[in-house]
Amino acid sequence: MAPEQDTFPPEVAAAMQGQLPAVAERTVAAIVVEVPSYTEAFTGVMGRKIENAVQLALGAFLELATASGGGDPSRPIGPALEGAYALGRGEARSGRTMDALLAAYRVGARVAWRHMSETAVEAGMPAGSLARFAELVFAYIDQLSAASASGHADQLDSSGRLRRRDLERLAELLLTGAPPYDLTTAAERADWTPPRTLTAVLVPEARARGALGVLDVRTLQAGQDLPGTEPGAERSVLLVPDADGYARAQLVRALTGREAVVGPARPWQQARSSYSRALRALQLDLRPDGDLPVDTELRLSDLVLRADGEALADLRAQVLAPLDGLGPGPREKLVETLRAWLLHHGRREKIATELFVHPQTVRYRMGQLRDLYGDRLEDPQSVLELTLALGAADR
Incomplete structure (x- = not known):
């Protein structure tokens, strides 16, 4: 006026x-x-x-x-x-x-x-x-x-809106595995200095803002339509700079209680590899250890064993076939005993401690298993197959 x-x-x-x-x-x-x-x-x-x-x-x-x-x-x-x-x-x-x-x-x-x-x-x-x-x-x-x-x-x-769009575009190019030249050009356009590595972190969309508040200010956030996810997944992907080595432990602690899945650190132009690993862990429904996020670096065996769910199911059915004639109760006890025997290399005291039973009980059950499996418990190939089949059980 x-x-x-x-x-x-x-x-x-x-x-x-x-x-x-x-x-x-x-x-x-x-x-x-x-x-x-x-x-x-x-x-x-x-x-x-x-x-x-x-x-x-x-x-x-x-x-x-x-x-x-x-x-x-x-x-x-x-x-x-x-x-x-x-x-x-x-x-x-x-x-x-x-x-x-x-x-x-x-x-x-x-x-x-x-x-x-x-x-x-x-x-x-x-x-x-x-x-x-x-x-x-x-x-x-x-x-x-x-x-x-x-x-x-x-x-x-x-x-600010323009730079946010440029940063989102850069994140999308990283997640889709764009060529290095395109990534460098997009980083320059967004005025973003590339770090040595990027680590992909998947968090529920509702927790993304809070997570960004405790992460490196250079962290990139992709848009809602993430490659490889189903519509309505409501997950955000964050690309965290230089969170390798000792910094990874700090990253994991910072994400406590945020239902996060943390991929491996990768050279920044290979961030898609980190995202694929984290996404795979999410799809396999790997469960976190308490409030800590799912750290894929600590769950590599689970990721390997569950890479082909149907093949794992077929292998379990095949190697546990000798137990098919037993009732559900006895069968479950022998399966857990066999798994503990494999993982503890036959050390009876450790097996008993894990199963909360007397060592004589372990000895009795292993006698039953030897009757059912015979020489297969001494065959390296059979032991390998049993270890793979039971290694991912109940995890």
């Missing part, structure tokens, strides 16, 4: 108009001294351009302040507001906050008011009109400040 208009005497308006170049020069000089971040920007050719901009803004103000009541009050101030808006966008692009610009507006308002009011009084403006003149000056500056703040916010919003 434009400030309310007053009509100034023509001789006052003319006197102030004549002083605009000097006022603009003094305004810029004061800003350079009082707002250090503009010292370099306001010197040389750029300084002269800014002086011209300040002079035009002050001229628009005088035109507004001296306009008759029949004119369009938005016409003289419109270009000035557009310029202030563009200035705010430029400040955001340069990486400066609004603090410096608002400080410059405050300094400019003070300097412009001091010199223009002196000129106005010398030209015959009644002292009683100065208060109204001050209101007009500072209302005008407030509008310019608001327009610049709006431009600054809009630029940050639009540039």
Whole structure:
């Protein structure tokens, strides 16, 4: 909304108009001294351009302040507001906050008011009109400040959205295994410095924001449509930089309680490999150890054994065929005893401890198993097949 208009005497308006170049020069000089971040920007050719901009803004103000009541009050101030808006966008692009610009507006308002009011009084403006003149000056500056703040916010919003899209695009290219040249180009476009490695982390979509808050700020997040997942899976994939070696333990701790699945660290352009591993663990429904995430580096045997679920089921049926004639109860006890015997290399005391039974019970059950299997418990190939078949049991 434009400030309310007053009509100034023509001789006052003319006197102030004549002083605009000097006022603009003094305004810029004061800003350079009082707002250090503009010292370099306001010197040389750029300084002269800014002086011209300040002079035009002050001229628009005088035109507004001296306009008759029949004119369009938005016409003289419109270009000035557009310029202030563009200035705010430029400040955001340069990486400066609004603090410096608002400080410059405050300094400019003070300097412009001091010199223009002196000129106005010398030209015959009644002292009683100065208060109204001050209101007009500072209302005008407030509008310019608001327009610049709006431009600054809009630029940050639009540039932030653009960079987020570029980062998401980079993550998608990594997950689909794009060629190295495409990945390097996308990283440059997103202003993202490639790390040595990337580690894929799958988390429920609802927990992604919280997870990002405890991870490296360079972490990439892919969009919702992840390659290899079913629609409605509601999982997000995060690509965490340099989470290998000792940093992996920190990553796992940071993800405690977030239902995460953590893939292996891979060279950054091979992030798809890490994602495929994590996705495979998710598809195989590997269960976490308490609140800790599923660390695929600690579950490699499960991943290998479950790579072909049908083949594993067939192998189990084949190697456990000698137990088919037993009832469910006795069969289950012998299967768990056979598994413990394989994993503990026949050490009876350890087997008994794991099964919470007496060593004599272990001896009795193993006697039954030897009767059922015969020499196969001494055959390396049969032992290997039994170990593979029972190694993934109940995991």
